[in-house]
Amino acid sequence: MNAAASALHGQAIAQAPAPPPSPTSGVAPARVALLGTGTVGGAVLARLASWRGRAIGERLQLVHVANSRRAAADAGGLLPEHAATALAASELRSSLDTVADALRGDGARVVIDATASEAVAERHAQWLAQGIHVVTACKIGQGTSLARWRAIREACAAGRVGYGDSATVGAGLPLLRSLRELQAGGDRIHAIAGVLSGSLAWLFNHYDGMRPFSTLVRQARDAGYTEPDPRDDLSGEDVRRKLLILARAAGVALEAGEVQVSSLVPSELAILSAESVDAALPALDAPLRDRYAAAYKNGEKLRFIARLQDGAARVGLESLPADHPLAGGAGTDNKVAIWSDRYSEQPLVVQGPGAGAAVTAAGLLDDVLRLAH
Amino acid sequence: MNAAASALHGQAIAQAPAPPPSPTSGVAPARVALLGTGTVGGAVLARLASWRGRAIGERLQLVHVANSRRAAADAGGLLPEHAATALAASELRSSLDTVADALRGDGARVVIDATASEAVAERHAQWLAQGIHVVTACKIGQGTSLARWRAIREACAAGRVGYGDSATVGAGLPLLRSLRELQAGGDRIHAIAGVLSGSLAWLFNHYDGMRPFSTLVRQARDAGYTEPDPRDDLSGEDVRRKLLILARAAGVALEAGEVQVSSLVPSELAILSAESVDAALPALDAPLRDRYAAAYKNGEKLRFIARLQDGAARVGLESLPADHPLAGGAGTDNKVAIWSDRYSEQPLVVQGPGAGAAVTAAGLLDDVLRLAH
Numbered sequence: 001m002n003a004a005a006s007a008l009h010g011q012a013i014a015q016a017p018a019p020p021p022s023p024t025s026g027v028a029p030a031r032v033a034l035l036g037t038g039t040v041g042g043a044v045l046a047r048l049a050s051w052r053g054r055a056i057g058e059r060l061q062l063v064h065v066a067n068s069r070r071a072a073a074d075a076g077g078l079l080p081e082h083a084a085t086a087l088a089a090s091e092l093r094s095s096l097d098t099v100a101d102a103l104r105g106d107g108a109r110v111v112i113d114a115t116a117s118e119a120v121a122e123r124h125a126q127w128l129a130q131g132i133h134v135v136t137a138c139k140i141g142q143g144t145s146l147a148r149w150r151a152i153r154e155a156c157a158a159g160r161v162g163y164g165d166s167a168t169v170g171a172g173l174p175l176l177r178s179l180r181e182l183q184a185g186g187d188r189i190h191a192i193a194g195v196l197s198g199s200l201a202w203l204f205n206h207y208d209g210m211r212p213f214s215t216l217v218r219q220a221r222d223a224g225y226t227e228p229d230p231r232d233d234l235s236g237e238d239v240r241r242k243l244l245i246l247a248r249a250a251g252v253a254l255e256a257g258e259v260q261v262s263s264l265v266p267s268e269l270a271i272l273s274a275e276s277v278d279a280a281l282p283a284l285d286a287p288l289r290d291r292y293a294a295a296y297k298n299g300e301k302l303r304f305i306a307r308l309q310d311g312a313a314r315v316g317l318e319s320l321p322a323d324h325p326l327a328g329g330a331g332t333d334n335k336v337a338i339w340s341d342r343y344s345e346q347p348l349v350v351q352g353p354g355a356g357a358a359v360t361a362a363g364l365l366d367d368v369l370r371l372a373h
Numbered sequence: 374m375n376a377a378a379s380a381l382h383g384q385a386i387a388q389a390p391a392p393p394p395s396p397t398s399g400v401a402p403a404r405v406a407l408l409g410t411g412t413v414g415g416a417v418l419a420r421l422a423s424w425r426g427r428a429i430g431e432r433l434q435l436v437h438v439a440n441s442r443r444a445a446a447d448a449g450g451l452l453p454e455h456a457a458t459a460l461a462a463s464e465l466r467s468s469l470d471t472v473a474d475a476l477r478g479d480g481a482r483v484v485i486d487a488t489a490s491e492a493v494a495e496r497h498a499q500w501l502a503q504g505i506h507v508v509t510a511c512k513i514g515q516g517t518s519l520a521r522w523r524a525i526r527e528a529c530a531a532g533r534v535g536y537g538d539s540a541t542v543g544a545g546l547p548l549l550r551s552l553r554e555l556q557a558g559g560d561r562i563h564a565i566a567g568v569l570s571g572s573l574a575w576l577f578n579h580y581d582g583m584r585p586f587s588t589l590v591r592q593a594r595d596a597g598y599t600e601p602d603p604r605d606d607l608s609g610e611d612v613r614r615k616l617l618i619l620a621r622a623a624g625v626a627l628e629a630g631e632v633q634v635s636s637l638v639p640s641e642l643a644i645l646s647a648e649s650v651d652a653a654l655p656a657l658d659a660p661l662r663d664r665y666a667a668a669y670k671n672g673e674k675l676r677f678i679a680r681l682q683d684g685a686a687r688v689g690l691e692s693l694p695a696d697h698p699l700a701g702g703a704g705t706d707n708k709v710a711i712w713s714d715r716y717s718e719q720p721l722v723v724q725g726p727g728a729g730a731a732v733t734a735a736g737l738l739d740d741v742l743r744l745a746h
Contacts, residue, residue, distance in 0.1 A: 047559070050559075051559060054559070056559045172715075173721065174547050174550075174551055174554070174721075174723075177547075177554075178547055181547070181550075181739065184739070184742065184743075185735060185738060185739035185742060186420070186423075186424060186427075186429045186735075186738070186742075187735065323703050325724070328701045330696050331719060333719055341735075342545075342731055342732050342735040343725060343726065343732070345726075346704060346706055346725060346726050347725060348546065348547075348723075348724075348725040349722075349723070349724040349725055350547075350721075350722070350723055350724075351698070351721075351722040351723075351724070352716060352719060352720065352721040352722055353716065353718075353719045358715055359715050359716070362558060362559075362560065362714075362715040365558060365559070366554065366557070366558035369557065369558060369559075370557075
């Protein structure tokens with residue numbers, strides 16, 4: 001087990017809740033840099049602010065906040081509730097080169113990556129090798145090339161630090177943790193299958209073969225369930241990254257191209273400019289109506305599934321028996337089934353909100369607390 | 374099991390066991406005493422035996438095995454695959470007084486309680502206070518009086534050891550762990566509701582209001598899903614203990630009597646001797662037919678639910694909307710929903726096999742490895 005995994009396992013079993021170090025214990029609070037102040041970063045600040053005056057809040061000290069333009073730093077600690085104002089007023093230009101310096105001091109050092117930035121992901125391994133824990137909601141670090149994933153794992157070991165990735169898949173639902181715990185207990189993972197996209201979950205929980213699929217897509221987009229360009233969801237590329245992260249955590253070192261992704265976006269829709277997409281959405285309707293009819297005839301349900309089985313990974317629409325553990329479900333919940341030595345017939349199933357700023361921020365801070373304890 | 378699940382039966386996708394400390398790390402293996410050699414104890418031995426020659430097996434050394442009559446001990450280590458034979462041939466009478474002595478030596482010390490024994494549960498706190506970790510599948514330790522639960526908690530702190538209870542509820546499903554991790558991340562638990570009995574899950578997943586309920590009960594008993602006397606399941610007393618353990622882990626220190634249990638066993642059935650029960654089972658039928666009819670009329674499902682909500686705990690039959698997270702399900706799976714600060718609208722749901730020797734043994738050994746690392 002590498003340092004990251006062992007740090008994530010290091011939770012006391014019997015104490016509920018895990019007792020924080022008392023203020024008199026002499027343990028310096030962990031020093032935290034938050035990168036990204038969008039909806040997730042904002043929710044991290046709000047959660048930190050809600051901990052003011054609680055023992056849990058004493059364990060972390062926010063010393064650096066940055067978005068893509070500006071940064072604000074205070075070695076003595078920024079108040080989370082004022083960080084956004086401080087940032088807006090700051091004249092400090094944001095630079096990733098300053099982050100390690102800003103974290104200098106006693107105690108554990110942690111970078112929280114709440115960006116969607118390639119440039120930040122590129123730095124993960126470097127920070128880890130410097131002995132700085134990295135906690136991320138961004139899938140670009142571990143969910144893209146195998147080389148980058150390996151660099152992160154090796155840097156964890158070299159820096160004797162942890163990589164907090166709970167928020168990258170399922171926004172902190174116990175998915176990666178369960179995979180790792182099963183393996184720590186001697187199990188081999190046989191298969192993983194899941195609904196890993198809240199928007200695609202919602203679409204197929206609601207699609208009844210009557211109303212055009214494109215109508216539902218517009219509805220999901222207008223409700224904020226999909227990205228502004230719904231092709232980003234319908235392509236399955238986001239799910240590919242999540243499945244890569246799960247597969248690699250399960251011991252299958254797949255290269256990104258080895259995941260077979262069946263996009264829902266027909267080629268005539270894929271080539272359009274963003275402005276032309278809405279009008280062309282009805283191109284989705286006929287193929288899905290046919291697939292729905294075929295599933296319905298067999299008493300089955302259409303679900304957009306990410307699956308790792310027999311060492312192969314694929315993402316796309318599946319027609320599942322109505323009593324399959326992944327066929328039920330409502331709303332935008334993520335739902336993942338794990339088969340292993342002990343769960344060889346009936347899988348372990350974890351279900352719950354797998355997206356949204358609040359659960360993602362909570363998942364990030366879970367990892368920070370665990371790594372920095 | 375459906376077709377999709379059985380297709381997953383193939384080989385494990387990869388060997389990704391968490392690498393344990395290398396033999397040269399100088400960490401002595403944990404010394405383990407196994408109490409109870411019934412189906413669960415036997416499965417613990419089988420799992421240990423399957424680890425021979427693997428690094429994970431090097432981390433544990435079995436030095437004492439006992440059932441209620443005999444004991445076998447070897448400070449140099451008993452081979453798990455021969456322990457049952459050694460026990461059968463042993464002339465050593467079993468005594469709980471010898472367990473601590475048998476564990477003496479370097480490394481962590483662990484008692485695994487795979488009994489259903491009141492006398493063993495009574496010793497948990499004492500062993501903990503002596504610095505011996507206790508890992509248990511038996512609910513009598515934490516699921517009965519509040520005083521005993523408190524004694525165990527206090528002994529953990531005094532002995533600086535852990536109490537492994539993963540197998541007491543859901544046979545190692547990530548239930549207690551998830552409750553504790555949510556709290557460690559700053560969340561408060563709002564409510565817990567779940568199907569915590571495999572036999573009652575099976576009964577209400579199959580009951581359709583047509584065939585008599587008593588017929589299903591006999592079928593479940595003959596399949597080994599219920600205890601030999603099905604009243605032990607139908608009374609809800611086993612579920613009471615599990616709910617007490619969950620509630621206490623969630624920070625609600627309930628006394629056993631504070632759980633309101635609505636038994637399914639009518640009083641005329643409750644007073645009968647074990648031999649007379651079978652013939653009298655049809656006394657169950659009319660009341661359940663009525664309840665089923667009422668639920669059906671509302672489009673709802675009957676489920677036997679343990680619920681902690683607003684600080685109150687109750688166990689009994691509930692009529693749930695068809696789209697409720699606990700209304701689905703098949704077979705004997707346990708299924709638990711947890712609401713907390715972050716999961717305030719849609720709960721976190723964990724589902725899977727919550728009983729059976731293999732999963733219980735695996736859950737026990739997970740805890741042993743975690744505590745002894």
